[in-house]
Amino acid sequence: KDVTFDVTLRPVAGAGLLIVSFQDITHQAQAGQMRRDFVANVSHELRTPLTSLMGFIETLSGPARDDAAARDRFLQIMQTEAGRMNRLVGDLLSLSRVEAEERVRPTRQINLAEVLQTALRNLNPLAVEAGVTLRPDFGCDPLPILGDADQLLQVFTNLIENAIKYGGDDRPVDITGELSLRDPMLRGPSVRITVTDHGPGIPAHHIPRLTERFYRADSHRSRALGGTGLGLAIVKHILNRHRGRLRITSEEGQGASFCVILPRDVVVSDAL
Numbered sequence: 225k226d227v228t229f230d231v232t233l234r235p236v237a238g239a240g241l242l243i244v245s246f247q248d249i250t251h252q253a254q255a256g257q258m259r260r261d262f263v264a265n266v267s268h269e270l271r272t273p274l275t276s277l278m279g280f281i282e283t284l285s286g287p288a289r290d291d292a293a294a295r296d297r298f299l300q301i302m303q304t305e306a307g308r309m310n311r312l313v314g315d316l317l318s319l320s321r322v323e324a325e326e327r328v329r330p331t332r333q334i335n336l337a338e339v340l341q342t343a344l345r346n347l348n349p350l351a352v353e354a355g356v357t358l359r360p361d362f363g364c365d366p367l368p369i370l371g372d373a374d375q376l377l378q379v380f381t382n383l384i385e386n387a388i389k390y391g392g393d394d395r396p397v398d399i400t401g402e403l404s405l406r407d408p409m410l411r412g413p414s415v416r417i418t419v420t421d422h423g424p425g426i427p428a429h430h431i432p433r434l435t436e437r438f439y440r441a442d443s444h445r446s447r448a449l450g451g452t453g454l455g456l457a458i459v460k461h462i463l464n465r466h467r468g469r470l471r472i473t474s475e476e477g478q479g480a481s482f483c484v485i486l487p488r489d490v491v492v493s494d495a496l
């Protein structure tokens with residue numbers, strides 16, 4: 225493992241001695257590097273659609289000015305590119321917001337089943353369009369936790385939307401929920417929500433890196449589907465805030481499973 229040291233030399237007056245001190249600044253050096261990488265990535269992701277927009281503006285104000293068919297086609301592409309930039313800026317704002325709130329523990333009692341119902345309702349049109357059946361199976365009992373409903377809605381929206389986008393093509397998506405009194409991962413009471421698709425799955429070597437910003441297992445497919453590469457990074461920060469976990473499993477060719485494990489606090493009354 226690489227370690228970065230800050231070395232200082234200090235002479236001891238009159239003693240002919242030199243004190244050498246080492247300070248381990250590995251963490252700061254890594255944080256600085258990550259920040260620089262992030263800014264470079266954001267610039268690149270914004271510049272690609274911007275360059276395309278500028279090119280089309282130039283063509284439309286010059287050679288294609290009087291060509292109605294070309295104008296319609298170009299305007300459609302420009303709309304797609306502007307939409308891509310808009311989604312990216314929206315996700316960057318979400319990311320910075322959830323990062324800022326990461327240390328503030330949620331204190332509200334919420335019913336996770338309601339959050340899931342809202343996510344399913346919102347995503348139904350997208351599922352219908354992709355020919356995907358959403359198959360929820362978490363009963364009609366409440367799933368009580370201490371949480372931020374808006375943020376958890378974002379978690380399940382991202383996961384179900386990914387399952388539709390990447391698993392899609394007429395294959396169903398299963399959403400299951402279960403309560404545990406002693407979760408083997410959290411060693412306490414938990415709610416586990418699992419989103420499973422039956423698509424191509426994810427090669428094992430990508431799985432540990434999927435929650436990194438801008439990391440994509442299949443970059444071409446992600447971009448073609450309008451992905452920003454930030455969805456799972458946002459999910460990770462929100463789950464950190466809730467002291468939750470994300471377990472990703474996949475068998476290539478069989479599909480992928482994203483399991484969210486959230487702690488249930490003892491102060492939460494099950495009679496929600």
Ligand code: ADP
Pocket residue numbers: 382386387390391421423424425426434439440441442443446447450451452453454455456457480
């Ligand atoms: P994106 O905007 O690219 O979808 P995410 O952070 O949501 O970004 O996901 C990161 C990457 O993880 C995606 O680009 C995709 O390669 C992979 N991925 C996420 N969900 C699935 C899934 N259900 N099936 C296959 N690959 C997935």
